[in-house]
Structure formats: C-alpha cells, structure tokens
Amino acid sequence: MLIDHPLLGPRDASEFIYMGDAKLLNRPNWKSQNSKTKFLDYGYLRKNPAGVHKELWYHEQGDRSWLLVTRNTVTHEILKVELARDTKGK
Amino acid sequence: MRNSSHPITNKQKLSFTFNGKKYFGYKGDTLASALIANNVKIVGRSFKYHRPRGIFSAGSEEPNALIELGDGPYKEPNTRATNIELFDGLEGSSQNFLGSVNFDFMAINDLLKNFIGAGFYYKTFMWPRRFWEKLYEPIIRRAAGLGKLSLQADPSQYDKGYLHCDFLIIGSGISGLMSALLLAETGGEVLIVEEDFVLGGRLNSERLVINGNQSSNWIRQAVKKLKSLKNVRILNRTTVFAAFDHGIFAAIEKKTDHILEKSSKPRQINWKIYTKLCILASGAIERSIAFPQNDRPGIMLAGSVRTYANRFGAYYGQKIAIYTNNDDGWRTADDLKNMGLEIKAVIDTRKGIEALSSSIPYYLGQTITKTYGRKGIKAIKLSSGSKLNVDCLAVSGGWSSNIHLTCHKRGKPVWDNNFKNFLSGGNGQKDKIIPVGAARGIFEIQNIISDTNRVILSLIKKLSLSMPNRITLTSSREQYSCSLDLVSSSDPSNSFIDLQNDVTQKDIELSFKEGFKSVEHLKRYSTLGMATDQGKTSNILGLASMAKLKGTNISEVGTTIFRPPYVPVAISAFAGRSRGKDFRPTRLTPSHNVASKRNAVFVETGNWLRAQWFPEKGEKFWRQSVDREVIQTRNSVGICDVTTLGKIDIQGEDCSEFLNFVYTNAFAKLPINRVRYGLMLREDGVAYDDGTTARLGENHFIMTTTTANAPLVLRNLEFVRQCLLPNLDVHLISTTDSWAQYSVAGPNSRRLLQKIVDKPKDITNENFPFMACRELTICGGIMARLFRISFSGELAYEIAVPTQYGNALFDALLSEGQEFNAVPYGTEALGVMRIEKGHVAGNEINGQTTAQNLGLSRMISKKADSIGNILSEREGFNRSDIATLSGFKPVQRNQKLEAGSHLISAGKKPTMENDEGWLSSVAFSPTLGHYIALGFIKRGEKRIGEKVCAVNLLQNKTTEVEIVSPHFIDPEGDKQRG
Structure with a gap:
C-alpha cells in the first residue's frame, strides 16, 4: 500500500503505524455531562465499515505526522490524505 | 532420449x-x-x-x-x-x-x-478427539508430506531489494517484448521480468517464423535493442509471485541457485516492485483432460512435449499419440512428425471437424477409455475399441490464460465461451494490470501481434505520452479453436482431475452428492486446486465436471480465485538478512566498550544491550557480583549506564499546559532547574508509564520515559500535540541517542562528582538540593546536564553528556572514583536497589494496574483535564478492596520468594476465589540479608504486619510472608536528601 503523504509524497505503508477509526480526534470535553459515558464510548467503540472509512495513520518511520486517511476498506483505494492537525482547526 | x-x-x-x-x-x-x-x-x-x-x-x-x-x-x-x-x-x-x-x-x-x-x-479422524494431535495428525503429516525440510538453518544469504518503474512487464514472450519495445519509446522506465533463464517465452518452444526467419532471430534483435536502452531493465530467472495494492508487486529472483559454488552473492533476492502500470504478458497454461488412468508416467501436456522436442531436443518417447479437444494438439503432432518421430494417431474428441493434418493417422469424435503401463505408458484403448501401442501420450485440454496475478486483489475472472477460457475480469484496468497476448485470451500469433500493438498504443494514447510507431511483423499463421470435452464418463475413480492432490472425477461426484457444490466448498472438501501448483492445469477440469453434474455451464459454476504466491517462495527469502541476531538492530550503550573490557554480562532490553552485572575475579555465581555491586554502592558509590531511558526534549510557549495534559499531575508550577516525578495514564485510566521531567528553562523541559516505552510515549505525545491540542506551541524531539546518561549513586556520589564538575561549589547540598537539575560543564568545559534524582534511594545523581563523550565519562567516573572504591553496576543491582527502596518499574506498571493500585491516586490532579483522568474515576478502580502496592518479607527469613506467586489469606485454599494479590518483583536484599518482594494485595496499606501465604502452584510451593511497607530502606528519604 502507498499513502500519499501531503508533505512527502507517496510513502510505503510499512513506514506507518495504523491507529484505526479517526473518531479518536474528537475527544470529549471532560466537563461535559455524562463525561464518563462519553469517554467510555471514545475509548472503546470503533467503526469498522466495509467501504469508505476515515482513519488515522502515524508516520513513525518518517516525519512523525499524524495523517487522516480516507480509505475504501473493500478496494483499498485511498481517496484523501490530510495532516490530522489541519483538519482539527476546521 | x-x-x-x-x-x-x-x-x-x-x-x-x-x-x-x-x-x-x-x-x-x-x-x-x-x-x-x-x-x-x-x-x-x-x-x-x-x-x-x-x-x-x-x-x-x-x-x-x-x-x-x-x-x-x-x-x-x-x-x-x-x-x-x-x-x-x-x-x-x-x-x-x-x-x-x-x-x-x-x-x-x-x-x-x-x-x-x-x-x-474429515470423516474418519474425528473421534476420539484427543487422538487428533497425538496420533492422527503426525501420521497424516508424514504420509501426506510434500517434501521434507533439512531442519538446518540455510547458510545461504537472501536479500531484499526495491525497484521503481513506470511499466512493469511480466513475461518476455512476443507480446511482452513488443510491449516493452513500444513503451520504452515513451521514455518511461521499463522493467521486464521473466521467470525463465532465457527470454522469448513461447517462441523458444515453437518453430514459428517471424519476418521470414526463425523467431529466435527476432528475439535476439528485440532483446539487443532493449538492452541498449537506458530506460529498460531486464530481470530473468525472476518470478512475480504476488500483486498488492497501489501498483506494488513482489518478485523472487533466483540469483545463484543455478551455480554450484556457494559464493558471497545472495542465493535469491526478494524484490518489491513499485510501478505505475503493469503489463501482464504471462501467456497461457495448457490444461489436461480427465480420462481413465490418465496419470501414468509418459502422459504429458501436448504443448510441453512440443517444448521438450523443439527447445531441448528431448523426446520422452518415439511412438507418440496425441489426445486433444482443440486445434493446438495437432501442431504438436506436426512438429514431432517433422522431427522424424512416429505419430501413432491424433485422437480428437470433436466430431465433425476437418482433420488439420493430412499425413497423420487420426480418429475424430473418439475418447480414450483405458491406458496401460503402471511405470510408464505402454498402450491406450479408444472408445471405438482399437488399441494403440505408444510410449508417450500428449494430451491437450486447451489453453487457459495465465491470469493468476489479476486475482490477487480479488479480481473475478470472467468466462470467454469463444476460446473456453477464463479472462481477467474487466481486463484488470482498475487494478492497473493490463493483460496482453495469450494472457488476454488471444492465442494465434498473427492476432497476438496486431492485438498487442492495438492495446499498448491505445494505452500510450490514453496516457498522453509520445506516440511510437506500431511494430510491423509478418509471422506464421496459427489456428486455434477449442471444445470443452474435458471429462470422461467412464471409470471416474481412475480419471484424475488434479494430479498433485490425487483428486479424481469420483471425488467431484462425491462432493456433489454430499452437497459441496459451490466451487469454494468443492475446493476445500476435495482439495482440488490446492498445494504447490494451485491447480494451474486442473481447475478448469474440476469446474467442467461440476458444471456437468449440476447440468449447467462453467460460467454459471464460476471459479475460485488464485491467491499469492504464484509459486512457492522460501521463508528465508522473506526474512532476507533479518535473521538471528540481525532480526532487529542491536543498540549499544555509550559505555559498551568500557563495560565489555570489564567483562560485563549483557542482557537484551528491547533492542538495547545493557550490562547486567560486572563479574570480578573469583565470583562464580551472578548473585555474588550483584550483591557486591549493591553493597559497594550503598556503602560508597556506584555508577550505572541509564542512557536507554527515553529522553524527549520539549520546547515551546505552551509546554507546561501540554505536560499538565499528558501527565496526571501538574507541571505548570515546577520551578526552573527542578525535576518532578510524573505518572502517565492511558485514556482508559490504566497506568502506562512514569518518569521524571526536568525544567531547564521557562519553555524548555526534558522528559524521561522507561526504556521499553520510549517510542510509544513519543507517539502518544505527538498524537496529543497534533490531534488533540494542535493549537498549542509545543515541539518534541527524541534525544535518547544524543545524550549518554549515568546514574551516580551512593553516599560518596557528590564527592565523586565534585572532582569532575568544573565548579564543585555549584553542587553542594545547599546549592543543589534533592530534585534539582542544571546545565553545567565538567572535565574542563564539556557541556553536561546534572539531575539530583534517586532510583536507588541513596544520595544520587544522573549526569548526562553528549553521546560522543559517554564512553570517556564512564571511564573517568570509574578512575576518579578509585579513591572511593567506586563500582560499576548493572541492571540487576539497579533492580535490587529500586525494590529495596520501593520504587515501581515495569513489573508494577504492567498495563493492568491503575494509579490506585500503585498507591499514586493522589497524583491525579482534578484541577485540569489530563489523559485518562475521567476514566480513572471508574467505580471498579476505586473500590475499597482493590489490591494496593505493598512490601513482603518471608516470615522464615531464610526462605526464597518467587515473583508471580499469588497471595492467599492464611488458612484458605489456593483458589481463584481466595486470590488476594500477587508478588510482582522479588530480589535478595544484600542490605537486609533476606529476600524481599514488592506486590499487590487487597487493602494492603491497612494490613501491615499481617501474615499471608505466597502460593506458587507451578512449583507447588507455599511460603508464609509478612505484609510490610514497600519502602524497605530509608522510608523517610533522609539518605537521598542528605
């Protein structure tokens, strides 16, 4: 697999660590109501669709960027690669 | 002959x-x-x-x-x-x-x-179940074994390599060479991979004429031209065995398998090929026909009989019959006859066709009903009853496009009823694998030439590359049509479909009768198409047979798809040079040379080699060395390499807010030149790492992590920095390899360091108290960092210098320390001293314990959010009866303790229900003269003085222990502050 790194161009998947569902980007507010339930959901529940999936990849053997990758889990087609930190500001 | x-x-x-x-x-x-x-x-x-x-x-x-x-x-x-x-x-x-x-x-x-x-x-070896592992499986494995391993390590070297190209061309037959010639003219990088040791593919096996000459002339010209081009590379003896996502292919090159002398060159190279497009010119594979006794030696594929005769001049027999369901079988007859061999007959299963050769005896619309000769074919019997004496039978069931690689990413083959052949589904466009020639279902050479021109030129046009001229070739004319007569109707138990797995027509019938009718079930139940050949010559026969039984056709029955690898590949080729000691890199500490000279015994901790202890003359047993190292350190001073602990340099305006978030305890108010102990949790509230973090400036911290977790902590810090708090001004870099760091511990540690630092006054107890840190110079101007922290519980420091000075500093500390009888100590003594002091390490923070278990719950600040903060409040983590960190000593002081023992209240049975905790770290304390342990026991802090049993069921040993404070020495901390 090749991941088209937004800064470095196409890099082999073996340089990356896979972290799965990108929902980890949306950490609950610790002061919110039912925060314990929300953190349990955040910590333990992951989407695992057959189809388009947003997921996190970490370029550990590279520039240490956390990437938000949109990938079709059936065809392995990679539709979009973004720096995770860029998507957070939006 | x-x-x-x-x-x-x-x-x-x-x-x-x-x-x-x-x-x-x-x-x-x-x-x-x-x-x-x-x-x-x-x-x-x-x-x-x-x-x-x-x-x-x-x-x-x-x-x-x-x-x-x-x-x-x-x-x-x-x-x-x-x-x-x-x-x-x-x-x-x-x-x-x-x-x-x-x-x-x-x-x-x-x-x-x-x-x-x-x-x-499946049916026989079911019962009794316990027989399977001990009796059935070993017997079956021995009886069914395909080849034996030598059980010795292969001394040959295997390599891995990486290649990048624009066009990967698999196969060097006429369509492969034509594709290469055309694509090379676009200026793109072309890589041709050929399994054989000669180039030319099928042309080598035929007597075809191209441009008025033997086709070998054309091969020579084409190869010469390709070799002269800078953008073309040719790998022969190389098999592409797998296709992966995004244009990545794996190929195995036999580099020196064909050379007897074992040289320093690698035996095989496992190539990983990255390409923009793949042209699949892998040709076609002939299939067999299932008929009674069709597996005798001497019964061969007709195309192969032709190959052996044309390319190698090798004849299996001299009285040959050809059994075919298609036109191609006749060409074998023609070629062999031209060489002077006796053709007994062509038997064509097709009725009502025109004979394709006038000078050869033939039978149309007939089948073979029997063969003779167990150790080599002697005769065949036809459905008409006539018997022919032969010593070789060439069989052709037609040709199947070699589309193995197009299936590796689940490309479904589609049936072409015209040539009775499965083609790559959608021609592989989506996978960027483009078949040409016979792999595309084009079998006649004149059509292969025109079709390859068309396919490649339209591809080049689509890519908007510079357009080459089409290749004009005149060639012999071939004729090919095929029937689906693949399966005999008589003697099914002797009509072999799959020769490698001994699957007969009867097995297909049995699968059908027992309900295993889908192709996937048929394959698993009968083993059709399994093992090393993956049914390359037999799959279509099995499918035709199942279609016949179901009363339908092959396109309805469908096919199983091929999986990698295309050919068996040795495990060594996947390992490459990553074998034995080279499986992972070995990291050496900066003091490694000095430690080796002092005969240190080393231990692997992750990738690191660390000194475990330093045996001295006369010491025969490891404990003698370790006990001495502990006593000498506690009495005077000891030095230990702690470089392997992770060091992360943290800078930026928002460092303290960042640290507050990743540690459970607050760091914002930590003064400059001070160190604080920090605890990290996972988001689920479980503890995962601890360490000290020093503040060197308003916006500059140095974090230390445990050796094992160094990469993981950096990964998580980067996650927080980029994904959770991206608006903070924080920068991280690992400096583990940049600084050599030594622990200098013991009552004389300050006096030793004062001999080394340039301004000894700077480190008096008043100027440099416990948990202080500062940057200073040593040995006449060498930059260093000094931290007054203690893992051993002694007056102790850690001193860091740039790595290149590490070996020299270790040497200097030992030689300057001679007057104090300074001792180098290893990881064992380090462990003993931290257990004596009651400091937790990996055995305690093992990914299953919480801050509450560790007695550190007050370190979780509720003033600010932090990783794991909320889920550490879970009910189960905060019950009053959770196991807490405690110390343990044997009641009979001379008894040994075992780590991993479970703790059971006195008088109770050692059962899961009565389990109250466990011993996590055990050491012999030379300071106290008996074994001690750290461990966890329910409500431990309230049970000091109670006697319980440490049960080790593996060794059937029960030892009575007393619950004590985990701080065996200096519980008030006077030594480290002194």
Whole structure:
C-alpha cells in the first residue's frame, strides 16, 4: 500500500503505524455531562465499515505526522490524505 | 532420449545426480528436460495414493515433478524440475515416497483408493478427539508430506531489494517484448521480468517464423535493442509471485541457485516492485483432460512435449499419440512428425471437424477409455475399441490464460465461451494490470501481434505520452479453436482431475452428492486446486465436471480465485538478512566498550544491550557480583549506564499546559532547574508509564520515559500535540541517542562528582538540593546536564553528556572514583536497589494496574483535564478492596520468594476465589540479608504486619510472608536528601 503523504509524497505503508477509526480526534470535553459515558464510548467503540472509512495513520518511520486517511476498506483505494492537525482547526 | 542433431548438444556438457544416480545434460537444459533426455520416467509419487508419476509439464504449473534440490542445509523442497536450470554438479531427489521412488511402500494407499476419497480425513479422524494431535495428525503429516525440510538453518544469504518503474512487464514472450519495445519509446522506465533463464517465452518452444526467419532471430534483435536502452531493465530467472495494492508487486529472483559454488552473492533476492502500470504478458497454461488412468508416467501436456522436442531436443518417447479437444494438439503432432518421430494417431474428441493434418493417422469424435503401463505408458484403448501401442501420450485440454496475478486483489475472472477460457475480469484496468497476448485470451500469433500493438498504443494514447510507431511483423499463421470435452464418463475413480492432490472425477461426484457444490466448498472438501501448483492445469477440469453434474455451464459454476504466491517462495527469502541476531538492530550503550573490557554480562532490553552485572575475579555465581555491586554502592558509590531511558526534549510557549495534559499531575508550577516525578495514564485510566521531567528553562523541559516505552510515549505525545491540542506551541524531539546518561549513586556520589564538575561549589547540598537539575560543564568545559534524582534511594545523581563523550565519562567516573572504591553496576543491582527502596518499574506498571493500585491516586490532579483522568474515576478502580502496592518479607527469613506467586489469606485454599494479590518483583536484599518482594494485595496499606501465604502452584510451593511497607530502606528519604 502507498499513502500519499501531503508533505512527502507517496510513502510505503510499512513506514506507518495504523491507529484505526479517526473518531479518536474528537475527544470529549471532560466537563461535559455524562463525561464518563462519553469517554467510555471514545475509548472503546470503533467503526469498522466495509467501504469508505476515515482513519488515522502515524508516520513513525518518517516525519512523525499524524495523517487522516480516507480509505475504501473493500478496494483499498485511498481517496484523501490530510495532516490530522489541519483538519482539527476546521 | 536426445535428438543428437539439436543445437543444444553443441553446448557445454553438464553432469548431475538424480536420486543418487549420475546423468549428463547440456547447458540450457532444465532438470526436467535433462531427465527426459536420460529416459528417467518416474520422478515422483502422488500425494495421496503414491502412484508413480512422471514429468507432466514444462513450466511452473508442474504438479508432479516436485524435487528436493541441493543437499544438507542448502536443501530446498518442493522445487519444480521444470523450473530448475541445470548446472554442473546439481543434486536433486524425488520426494513423497517410502523406500525408493520406483518401489514405494506407501503405494498400498493406491489399493485403498475406494476408501480414502474426498472428505476422508474429515470423516474418519474425528473421534476420539484427543487422538487428533497425538496420533492422527503426525501420521497424516508424514504420509501426506510434500517434501521434507533439512531442519538446518540455510547458510545461504537472501536479500531484499526495491525497484521503481513506470511499466512493469511480466513475461518476455512476443507480446511482452513488443510491449516493452513500444513503451520504452515513451521514455518511461521499463522493467521486464521473466521467470525463465532465457527470454522469448513461447517462441523458444515453437518453430514459428517471424519476418521470414526463425523467431529466435527476432528475439535476439528485440532483446539487443532493449538492452541498449537506458530506460529498460531486464530481470530473468525472476518470478512475480504476488500483486498488492497501489501498483506494488513482489518478485523472487533466483540469483545463484543455478551455480554450484556457494559464493558471497545472495542465493535469491526478494524484490518489491513499485510501478505505475503493469503489463501482464504471462501467456497461457495448457490444461489436461480427465480420462481413465490418465496419470501414468509418459502422459504429458501436448504443448510441453512440443517444448521438450523443439527447445531441448528431448523426446520422452518415439511412438507418440496425441489426445486433444482443440486445434493446438495437432501442431504438436506436426512438429514431432517433422522431427522424424512416429505419430501413432491424433485422437480428437470433436466430431465433425476437418482433420488439420493430412499425413497423420487420426480418429475424430473418439475418447480414450483405458491406458496401460503402471511405470510408464505402454498402450491406450479408444472408445471405438482399437488399441494403440505408444510410449508417450500428449494430451491437450486447451489453453487457459495465465491470469493468476489479476486475482490477487480479488479480481473475478470472467468466462470467454469463444476460446473456453477464463479472462481477467474487466481486463484488470482498475487494478492497473493490463493483460496482453495469450494472457488476454488471444492465442494465434498473427492476432497476438496486431492485438498487442492495438492495446499498448491505445494505452500510450490514453496516457498522453509520445506516440511510437506500431511494430510491423509478418509471422506464421496459427489456428486455434477449442471444445470443452474435458471429462470422461467412464471409470471416474481412475480419471484424475488434479494430479498433485490425487483428486479424481469420483471425488467431484462425491462432493456433489454430499452437497459441496459451490466451487469454494468443492475446493476445500476435495482439495482440488490446492498445494504447490494451485491447480494451474486442473481447475478448469474440476469446474467442467461440476458444471456437468449440476447440468449447467462453467460460467454459471464460476471459479475460485488464485491467491499469492504464484509459486512457492522460501521463508528465508522473506526474512532476507533479518535473521538471528540481525532480526532487529542491536543498540549499544555509550559505555559498551568500557563495560565489555570489564567483562560485563549483557542482557537484551528491547533492542538495547545493557550490562547486567560486572563479574570480578573469583565470583562464580551472578548473585555474588550483584550483591557486591549493591553493597559497594550503598556503602560508597556506584555508577550505572541509564542512557536507554527515553529522553524527549520539549520546547515551546505552551509546554507546561501540554505536560499538565499528558501527565496526571501538574507541571505548570515546577520551578526552573527542578525535576518532578510524573505518572502517565492511558485514556482508559490504566497506568502506562512514569518518569521524571526536568525544567531547564521557562519553555524548555526534558522528559524521561522507561526504556521499553520510549517510542510509544513519543507517539502518544505527538498524537496529543497534533490531534488533540494542535493549537498549542509545543515541539518534541527524541534525544535518547544524543545524550549518554549515568546514574551516580551512593553516599560518596557528590564527592565523586565534585572532582569532575568544573565548579564543585555549584553542587553542594545547599546549592543543589534533592530534585534539582542544571546545565553545567565538567572535565574542563564539556557541556553536561546534572539531575539530583534517586532510583536507588541513596544520595544520587544522573549526569548526562553528549553521546560522543559517554564512553570517556564512564571511564573517568570509574578512575576518579578509585579513591572511593567506586563500582560499576548493572541492571540487576539497579533492580535490587529500586525494590529495596520501593520504587515501581515495569513489573508494577504492567498495563493492568491503575494509579490506585500503585498507591499514586493522589497524583491525579482534578484541577485540569489530563489523559485518562475521567476514566480513572471508574467505580471498579476505586473500590475499597482493590489490591494496593505493598512490601513482603518471608516470615522464615531464610526462605526464597518467587515473583508471580499469588497471595492467599492464611488458612484458605489456593483458589481463584481466595486470590488476594500477587508478588510482582522479588530480589535478595544484600542490605537486609533476606529476600524481599514488592506486590499487590487487597487493602494492603491497612494490613501491615499481617501474615499471608505466597502460593506458587507451578512449583507447588507455599511460603508464609509478612505484609510490610514497600519502602524497605530509608522510608523517610533522609539518605537521598542528605
């Protein structure tokens, strides 16, 4: 697999660590109501669709960027690669 | 026998041994062609029934001629004689027999054939269940084994390599070479990969004419042209065995397998190829026909008989019959007749066709109903009743496009009823694998030429690359049409569909009757299409048979898809050079040289080699060294390399807010030049790492992590920095390798360091108290960082210098320390001292314990959010009866303790229900003179003084222990502050 790194161009998947569902980007507010339930959901529940999936990849053997990758889990087609930190500001 | 006028006989003569007997062949032979030329009829025994088998094909589709190649540790099982390039001194042997290959004791299975059909193992070896592992499986494995391993490590070197190109062309037959010539003109990087040791593919096996000359002339010209181009690279002896996502392919190159002398060169190279597009010119594979007794030695694929005759001048027999359901079989007859061999007959299953040759006897619309000759075919009987004496039977069931690689990413083949052939689904456009030539279902050479031009030129046009001229070639004309007469209707139990797995027509019928009708079920139940050849010559037969039984056609039945690898690949080729000690890199500490000179015993911790202890003269047992190191440190001073602890340099305006978030405890108010202990949780509230963090400036911190978790902590910090708090101004870099760091511990540690630092006054107790840190210079101006922290509980420091000074500093500390009797100590003494002091380490923070278990719950600040903060409030983590960190001593002081022992209240049985905790770290304390332990026990802090039992059920040992404070020495901390 090749991941088209937004800064470095196409890099082999073996340089990356896979972290799965990108929902980890949306950490609950610790002061919110039912925060314990929300953190349990955040910590333990992951989407695992057959189809388009947003997921996190970490370029550990590279520039240490956390990437938000949109990938079709059936065809392995990679539709979009973004720096995770860029998507957070939006 | 060999045609003595064939050009191969002018080449170098080679000697080789097969099954212990010596033979001769020529350079350019395969092992298979040399065996045929030497009249070796039986080369193996079949998998299940141990029937004698001969060479069947001329390529990697070979089901029968599986060979153990080489000797001793070099031996490689399951190689195919048809793929092995002959060399002087080659040693090969048959596999899967007991006794000799000509008289195999396991052939008794053949007589039991009626009892061991499809599903036999599933049905028979079910009960009693406990027999499976001990009795059934070992016997079946021995009986069914395909080849044996030498069980010795292969001393050959294997390499991995990486190649990048614009166009990968798999196969160098006419369509592959044409594609290469056209694509090379676009200026793109072209890589041609050919499995054979010669280029040219099928042209080498035929007597075809191109541009008025033998086709070998054209091959020579084309290859010469390609080799002259800078943007073309050719790899022969290389098989592409897998296709992966995004244009990545795996190929295995046999680099020195064809050379006897083992050299420093790698035996094989496992290539990973990155390409923008792949042109699949992998040709086609001939299939067999299932008819009674169709597995005798001497019954071969017709195209292969032609290959052996044309390319190698090797004849299996001289009285040959051809059994075919298509036009191509007739061409074998023509070629062999032209060489002067006797063609007994062409038997074509098709009625009402025109005979394709006038000078050969033929039978149309007939089938073979019986064959004779157990160890080599002697005669055949036709449906008309006539019997023909033959010594070779060439069989052609038609040709299947070699689309193996197009299936690796689940491309579904589609049936082409015109040529009775599965094609790559959608021509592989989506996968960027573009078949050409026979792989695309084009079988006649004149059409291959025009179609390859068309496919490649339209591809180049689509890519908007510079347009080359089409390649104009005149060639012989071929004619091909095919029927689906693949399966006989008589004697199903002797009509073999899959030769490698001994799957007969009867097995297909049995699968059908028992309900295993889908192709996937059929494959698993009957083993059709499994093992080393993956059913390359047999799958279509099985499918045709199932279609017949279901009363439908092959396109309705469908097909299983091929999986990687295309050919078997040795595990060593995947390992490459990452074997043994080289499996992972070895990291050496900066003091490694000095430690080696002092005879240190090293231990692997992750990738690091750390000094475990330093034996001195007269010390015979590790404990003697460790006890001495502890006592000397506690009495005076000891030095230990702690470089392996992770160091992360953290800078930026928002560092303290960042640290507050990743540690449970607050760091914002930590003064400059001070150190604080920090605890990290996972988001689920469980503890995962601890360490000290020093503040060197307003916006500059140095974090230390445990050795094992260094990469993980950095990964998580980067996650927080980029994904959770991206608006903070924080920068991280690992400096683990940049700084050598030593622990200097013991009552004389300050006096020793004062000899080394440039301004000794700076580190008096007043100027540099416990938990202080600062940057300073040592040894006349060398930059250093000093931290007053203590893992041992002694007055202690850690001193860091740039790595290049590390070895010298370790040396300097020991030589300057001579007046104090300074001692180097290893990880064992380090461990003993931290247990004596009651400091937790990996045994306690093991990914299952919480801050509450560790007695550190007050470190979780509720003033600010932090990772794991909320979930650490979980009810289960905060019950009053959770196990908490405690110390333990044996009641009988001379008794030994065992880590991992479980703690049971006195008088209770050692059961899960009564389990109250466990011992996590155990050491002999030379300071106290008896064993001590850290561990966890329910409500431990309230049970000081209570006696419980430490039970070790593995050793059946129970030891009475007393619960004590985890701080065995200096609980008030006077020493470290002194």
